[in-house]
Structure formats: C-alpha cells, structure tokens
Amino acid sequence: xxxxxxxxxxxxxxxxxxxxxxxxxxxxxxxxxxxxxxxxxxxxxxxxxxxxxxxxxxxxxxxxxxxxxxxxxxxxxxxxxxxxxxxxxxxxxxxxxxxxxxxxxxxxxxxxxxxxxxxxxxxxxxxxxxxxxxxxxxxxxxxxxxxxxxxxxxxxxxxxxxxxxxxxxxxxxxxxxxxxxxxxxxxxxxxxxxxxxxxxxxxxxxxxxxxxxxxxxxxxxxxxxxxxxxxxxxxxxxxxxxxxxxxxxxxxxxxxxxxxxxxxxxxxxxxxxxxxxxxxxxxxxxxx
Amino acid sequence: xxxxxxxxxxxxxxxxxxxxxxxxxxxxxxxxxxxxxxxxxxxxxxxxxxxxxxxxxxxxxxxxxxxxxxxxxxxxxxxxxxxxxxxxxxxxxxxxxxxxxxxxxxxxxxxxxxxxxxxxxxxxxxxxxxxxxxxxxxxxxxxxxxxxxxxxxxxxxxxxxxxxxxxxxxxxxxxxxxxxxxxxxxxxxxxxxxxxxxxxxxxxxxxxxxxxxxxxxxxxxxxxxxxxxxxxxxxxxxxxxxxxxxxxxxxxxxxxxxxxxxxxxxxxxxxxxxx
Numbered sequence: 001x002x003x004x005x006x007x008x009x010x011x012x013x014x015x016x017x018x019x020x021x022x023x024x025x026x027x028x029x030x031x032x033x034x035x036x037x038x039x040x041x042x043x044x045x046x047x048x049x050x051x052x053x054x055x056x057x058x059x060x061x062x063x064x065x066x067x068x069x070x071x072x073x074x075x076x077x078x079x080x081x082x083x084x085x086x087x088x089x090x091x092x093x094x095x096x097x098x099x100x101x102x103x104x105x106x107x108x109x110x111x112x113x114x115x116x117x118x119x120x121x122x123x124x125x126x127x128x129x130x131x132x133x134x135x136x137x138x139x140x141x142x143x144x145x146x147x148x149x150x151x152x153x154x155x156x157x158x159x160x161x162x163x164x165x166x167x168x169x170x171x172x173x174x175x176x177x178x179x180x181x182x183x184x185x186x187x188x189x190x191x192x193x194x195x196x197x198x199x200x201x202x203x204x205x206x207x208x209x210x211x212x213x214x215x216x217x218x219x220x221x222x223x224x225x226x227x228x229x230x231x232x233x234x235x236x237x238x239x240x241x242x243x244x245x246x247x248x249x250x251x252x253x254x255x256x257x258x259x260x261x262x263x264x265x266x267x268x269x270x271x272x273x274x275x276x277x278x279x280x281x282x283x284x285x286x287x288x
Numbered sequence: 289x290x291x292x293x294x295x296x297x298x299x300x301x302x303x304x305x306x307x308x309x310x311x312x313x314x315x316x317x318x319x320x321x322x323x324x325x326x327x328x329x330x331x332x333x334x335x336x337x338x339x340x341x342x343x344x345x346x347x348x349x350x351x352x353x354x355x356x357x358x359x360x361x362x363x364x365x366x367x368x369x370x371x372x373x374x375x376x377x378x379x380x381x382x383x384x385x386x387x388x389x390x391x392x393x394x395x396x397x398x399x400x401x402x403x404x405x406x407x408x409x410x411x412x413x414x415x416x417x418x419x420x421x422x423x424x425x426x427x428x429x430x431x432x433x434x435x436x437x438x439x440x441x442x443x444x445x446x447x448x449x450x451x452x453x454x455x456x457x458x459x460x461x462x463x464x465x466x467x468x469x470x471x472x473x474x475x476x477x478x479x480x481x482x483x484x485x486x487x488x489x490x491x492x493x494x495x496x497x498x499x500x501x502x503x504x505x506x507x508x509x510x511x512x513x514x515x516x517x518x519x520x521x522x523x524x525x526x527x528x529x530x531x532x533x534x535x536x537x538x539x540x541x542x543x544x545x546x547x548x549x550x551x552x553x554x555x556x557x558x559x560x561x562x563x
Contacts, residue, residue: 006386009466013382014394016375017437024434025401028412035412042415090307093300104549105308108315111545111552113495115513116537119520119530120314127527128317131333161311166556173557211560222405225497229517246407247498260411267408274403 032260040257052261061237062262065245066269072156072241073220073273079160080216081209084167089197091168092175103172107165114162118229121158125230148238151231155239158226163219167212174208175201210281217277221270242266315538322531329527344532351523352533356508357515358540364425364500364511365493368432369486376437376485377478380444381470385456395445398438406435406498414502428503432493439559440485446562447481448474480558487548487555494541512537 036052038045056062091102109117125144133141144150178201186196224243227233233240233248240248246266250259321329323340332338348354383391417427451474459469475482497513505514516537523529545552 006466010382010386013378013466013470017379017433017441018394020375020430020434021398021401021437023416024413024431025404025409028409028416029404031412031416032409087307090300090304093296095297095300095304098301098304102304102308103553104545105311107553107556108312108542108545110556111491111541112538113497113513115495115497115517116534119516120318120534123321123527123531123534124314124317127321127329128333161314166560169553169557170560173561215560222407224407225495225513228497229520243405243407247410250411256411256415263405263408263411267403267405270405271403 033264035257036261036264038257040260041254042256045257048257052258053265055258056261056265061240062242062245062249064238065240065242068152068239069221069223069242072152072159072223073217075156076159076163076220077213077216079156080163080167080220081212083160083164084212085171085205087164087168088171088175092172103168106168109162110166114223114225115229117158117162118226121154122230125154145231146235148235151234151239155223155227155230155241158230159220159223162226163216167216170212170215171205171208174205178204206281206284209284210278213277213281214274218270218274221266221273318531318534318538321527322535324528326526326528329531344528345536348529348532348536351529352515352519352536353510354515354536357510357512360509361494361511361513364428364432365490368429368436368493369489371429371433372436372440372489373482373485375433376440377444377475377482378470379437380441380448381474383441384445384448385453395441398441402438410498410502417503423503425504425509428500431499431503432489435499436489436492440489443481443485443488443559443562444478447478451477483551484555484558487552488559491556 035045037047037049039048039051087102087106091099091106093099122145129141129144133139144154182200182204183196186200191199222243223241224247227239227241227244231239233244242262243266246259246262249262250256253259317334320335320337321333322344323342324332324337325339325341328337328339383395413431414423417423417431422430455473456469459473464472495513496511497517500511500514501517504511510518516533519533520530523533
C-alpha cells in the first residue's frame with residue numbers, strides 16, 4: 001500500500017499549487033505569446049506574424065516609456081542601495097533603544113501601498129511644495145508634477161522613500177551577522193571606523209548587495225501603482241513607465257495584441273537584466 | 289576614549305532623530321491637514337491647524353464607504369492567505385520528501401516563474417478568466433494563490449530541509465498517513481515560516497491595486513486601494529476630505545505595525561534573504 005498511496009498523496013499535496021500556477025501564469029503566458037502575433041482587440045484576432053514586434057519599436061510612446069523606465073531603474077537602484085546601507089549603518093550603531101524607533105520609522109512607508117503613498121505625495125508636491133514656494137519665493141518648489149523632468153525626480157524620490165527602509169532591513173540582517181571579533185581585531189590593529197567599514201564590513205556585505213540589487217531592480221522596473229497615483233503619466237505621457245504603457249495600450253486603446261507584444265518584450269528585458277545582475281554580482285562575491 | 293564614545297552616541301541619536309522625523313513628515317503633514325478646513329489647507333499647509341476640526345473624518349468615512357471596503361479588503365486578504373498557507377506548505381512538503389527528478393524540475397520551474405512580471409500575463413489572464421465567468425472574488429483568491437505559490441513554496445521548502453525525515457518515519461510507524469503526518473507533526477514545527485509567509489503575502493495582497501482593479505472592479509466589492517483610487521479622483525479638489533480618507537486607510541496598518549513590529553521585520557528579512 002505504501003508505494004501506491006505515497007504517489008497518491010504526493011500528487012494530492014502538489015496539485016492545488018500546480019493548478020493555480022498553471023492556470024494563472026503558465027497558460028496565460030503561452031496564450032499571451034500567441035496573442036502577441038495577432039491584431040487582437042479583445043474580441044477578434046487575426047494572425048499577423050511579427051508585425052506587432054516591428055511596430056513596437058516605431059511606437060514613440062513605448063520607446064520613450066522604456067527609456068524613462070530604464071533611467072528610473074538605474075537612478076533608483078543606486079539611490080535605494082546607498083540610502084538603505086547608510087540607514088542600516090546608522091541604526092546598527094550601539095545607542096540603545098532609540099535605534100529601534102529609527103528602524104521603525106524608516107521601514108514604515110514600505111508597509112503602505114503604492115496607490116496611497118502616491119496620493120500622499122501628490123498632496124506634498126502639489127500643496128506642501130507650493131506652500132514652501134509661496135512662503136520662500138523659491139521657484140524650485142513649484143509645479144513638480146507639471147513637468148517631465150521634475151516629474152521624473154518626484155517618482156524617484158517617492159520610490160527611494162518607499163524602498164530604502166526595506167533594503168535597510170536586509171543590510172541590517174547581514175551587518176549583524178558579521179562576527180564582532182573581526183571588528184574588535186581591526187580596532188586593536190588600529191583601524192578607524194572608516195577603514196573598518198571599507199575593509200571589513202563592505203566585503204562581508206557582498207551577498208547582501210546581490211539580494212538588494214536584485215530586489216530593487218525588479219521592483220523599479222515593475223512600478224505601476226505609484227506611477228498611476230502620482231503622475232498618471234502627465235504631462236502628455238512623458239512620465240509614463242512601461243507597466244503603465246502596457247496597461248493603457250491594452251485597456252484604453254484596446255490594442256491587446258500589440259500590448260501583449262510589449263508585455264513579452266518587457267518580460268525578456270526584466271529577465272535578462274535580473275539574471276545578468278545576479279550572475280555578475282555572484283562572480284564579484286567570489287572575488288571579494 | 290569614553291568622552292569620544294559619548295560624543296559619537298549623541299551624534300548618532302541627533303542625526304537619527306532628525307532623519308526619522310523628516311522621514312515621517314509626509315505622514316505628519318497629511319495627519320495635520322486632515323484636521324484643517326479646506327481654506328486653511330491652502331493658507332497653512334505645513335504647520336499645526338489653527339482651528340482644528342474633526343468634521344472631515346465622518347464625511348470621508350461615509351464617502352469612502354469605509355466599513356464596506358475595509359471588510360472587502362479583510363475578506364480577500366484573510367481567505368487568500370489561508371489558501372496560500374495550506375496549499376503551498378503541502379506542496380513544499382511533497383517536494384522536500386520526494387527527491388525525484390520531477391520534484392527538482394518543479395522546484396526549478398517555480399524559480400523561473402518568479403521572474404515573470406504581472407504585465408506580461410495580465411491581458412490573457414483577464415480574458416481567459418473572463419471567458420469562464422471567473423472575474424469575481426473566488427477568481428481573485430485563486431489568482432492570489434497562483435502568484436504567491438512560488439515564493440511561499442520556496443520559504444517552506446527551505447525550512448523543511450532542516451526538519452529530519454526520521455520524524456516522519458516515526459509517525460509513519462505509529463500508523464499515521466502522510467496527510468496526518470504533515471498536519472499533526474510537521475506543520476506545527478513550520479510555525480515561524482508560516483508567520484513569514486502570512487506577513488509577506490498580507491502586505492502584498494492588502495495593498496494590491498492592479499489585480500483587483502482588473503478582477504473585481506464593481507461597486508460593493510471595492511477593496512481599500514480601489515476605493516481610494518476612485519475617491520481620490522473625485523475629491524482631489526477637496527483636499528480636506530482626501531487627507532482624512534488617506535489617514536483612514538493608513539491608521540489600521542500603523543496600529544498593526546506597532547503591535548506586530550517584531551514579526552513583520554523578521555518576516556520581511558526572512559523573505560528577502562532565504563530565497
């Protein structure tokens with residue numbers, strides 16, 4: 001009974017998840033690959049071969065969104081990791097219970113969804129910045145969401161604010177795993193805190209960099225909620241990121257075949273960037 | 289030496305306080321604004337209200353249909369998590385105890401699936417589920433299971449590897465079947481992982497906007513993020529209502545965070561580092 005029953009249980013245990021993953025991700029993905037070769041508008045579809053993929057790179061709104069997203073991802077990844085690591089170093093200083101309060105504060109934005117954070121910051125940029133501009137007469141603070149350059153930095157700023165606390169948590173986990181004897185030994189050898197950071201902590205943090213870069217890259221590429229609530233692509237689609245461009249093509253213009261082709265290109269891009277990054281940082285980890 | 293340590297400590301505390309208060313300042317501005325009248329929000333955006341009013345809250349509560357959307361969010365989150373915990377822990381158990389080529393293929397497949405962005409599957413997902421009449425709450429819960437499975441299976445699998453198989457065998461000799469072995473013996477040991485899985489999925493599902501907007505976009509079913517989106521579109525000119533509404537959406541999360549902080553921080557750390 002054992003063998004046969006064992007198989008029975010094995011499949012019984014696996015089935016619900018396999019079914020859900022298949023029906024929610026695998027089947028739609030396969031059907032989506034097919035859709036991307038058609039002119040589907042959601043109701044009718046004819047096979048048109050590679051046409052969507054050729055037209056996609058002539059779609060200036062898409063290429064602009066793509067470029068905007070890539071710039072956003074690069075700036076965000078650098079910023080989030082620099083800020084996250086700095087905050088982690090700050091809150092791991094031995095100053096007692098107060099450090100716990102700092103940690104709580106920095107992590108807080110990460111628990112609140114992009115839609116709500118986006119609206120909060122819409123108020124800050126539209127009203128509070130305006131208030132500062134009026135009070136001080138400094139032009140810099142007015143109309144942040146009305147311009148594509150400041151709109152870009154507004155999105156970056158909110159994303160940094162949201163993600164840095166999360167990445168901080170990861171760095172804290174790795175920092176607290178560094179054996180205290182190592183730092184003691186460095187101190188005895190006369191290293192100052194600057195040296196002890198670069199020579200001891202920094203190399204020991206290599207696996208944390210791999211994880212943090214991976215998480216920030218993936219998250220930065222896929223931003224949608226924040227984009228929707230903060231700028232909704234304004235002015236004139238200039239702050240529209242790829243995820244939003246795909247959504248709008250599919251559900252506002254009803255060009256689902258075309259949108260799906262963008263979705264597939266997006267998948268290839270995200271997968272390629274993530275895998276390359278993991279490969280490169282893993283190799284670096286060995287070197288250090 | 290000790291005076292320099294003292295200096296260092298003071299410096300860290302002052303710097304930390306300044307930074308963390310400015311970090312929370314966006315929330316503080318919204319909180320202060322929610323007690324101001326419409327005209328005061330324009331004349332005094334940044335500071336304490338001069339004539340505080342609580343009038344905004346009942347109006348926002350009513351316009352947001354807050355009780356309804358809160359319950360809708362709670363229902364979707366709780367049921368989804370229940371389903372995710374039950375099925376992903378079972379799947380991970382099967383994979384960890386049956387070391388066949390097929391099991392490792394499934395495991396590898398789960399890793400690959402995690403790279404697929406939502407936007408690459410959302411269009412066919414909506415049209416396929418729509419064609420069989422599943423754009424409803426049950427459909428949404430099933431989709432949440434699909435999107436959460438890979439990560440949850442990974443977390444459980446990692447924990448299961450450190451539970452010795454002799455434990456299973458002992459229970460088996462006592463006459464328990466695999467179902468009983470798992471639920472009576474193994475699952476209770478997985479409690480810390482279960483906490484992690486619950487927290488990570490709760491944060492994601494509670495805050496999710498895009499998926500519910502595609503699947504349950506109907507009056508009466510709105511979750512908080514969905515309701516907030518429509519509410520904000522209508523009331524941006526009435527900032528005092530919008531701010532009170534935002535506070536209503538944030539307060540439950542902050543209260544929960546204060547009480548469960550330890551678990552949340554641990555859960556998020558585990559989720560990020562153990563994958």
